[in-house]
Amino acid sequence: PIGVSTHTIGPEPTGGVRVLVTADVGQGLTGPLDVRAAILLTDMSGRIIAVTPVEKQRLSVPAGRNGSASYLSTVTLRPGDYNLRLAVADPLGRVGCVDHPFSVALVPGEGVTLGGLLLLRPSRSAQDEPAPLADGLVRGNEVDLHLEFVPRGAGTPTVTMGIADKPGGELMVQAKAAVARKGARGRSSADGRLDV
Numbered sequence: 001p002i003g004v005s006t007h008t009i010g011p012e013p014t015g016g017v018r019v020l021v022t023a024d025v026g027q028g029l030t031g032p033l034d035v036r037a038a039i040l041l042t043d044m045s046g047r048i049i050a051v052t053p054v055e056k057q058r059l060s061v062p063a064g065r066n067g068s069a070s071y072l073s074t075v076t077l078r079p080g081d082y083n084l085r086l087a088v089a090d091p092l093g094r095v096g097c098v099d100h101p102f103s104v105a106l107v108p109g110e111g112v113t114l115g116g117l118l119l120l121r122p123s124r125s126a127q128d129e130p131a132p133l134a135d136g137l138v139r140g141n142e143v144d145l146h147l148e149f150v151p152r153g154a155g156t157p158t159v160t161m162g163i164a165d166k167p168g169g170e171l172m173v174q175a176k177a178a179v180a181r182k183g184a185r186g187r188s189s190a191d192g193r194l195d196v
Helices: none
Strands: 002-011 017-025 033-043 048-051 055-059 069-077 080-089 095-104 107-109 112-114 118-120 142-151 160-163 173-176 178-181 188-195
Touching (some): 002 080, 002 095, 017 033, 017 080, 017 095, 048 069, 069 080, 173 188
Antiparallel strands (some): 017 069, 033 048, 033 055, 033 080, 112 142, 118 142, 142 188, 160 173, 178 188
8 A cells, every 4th residue: 555645845946846755655564665666747638747767765664654664755846736656566566556636836925935834753863864744644742844935035034833723823832943044046944843
């Protein structure tokens, strides 16, 4: 079994929008999983936009994930609607394939252009790789958040991240995010951790 999700991260300096592809692969695994994986991207008319080469990867199995291995990849696309097909094969010949329709768009905000908010499993050390929540479910007492954006004015904005029970509602839990410049064209990122 494969569960896949896509996350619009932010604009690339060369144009286009970076999209993170995450997937939970398999069930009941107790150790790393060696796979061959490839992605096919089409527009909504079925025209092929991109095909990634088949890559051999060793996928880790994070704790608390029902024994699913974690797949990560990035693609750069123009804003629009797409279909992603992810195919994965393991050394025993088991094959999984899933189609996933999605949209790519940046969100205009007040004085800022935003990518999508990324939910991550809390990292315990600087060496931990980011572990996005492919299914969007928080398991545990904390969740890490990552957001990329381009401010329209000068200076470094203050970013507060939080959880409300409805759009525009009062924040029930909140934390000030650490903001960092990511290089060209004013790209910035904000990272925070919420105690839920």
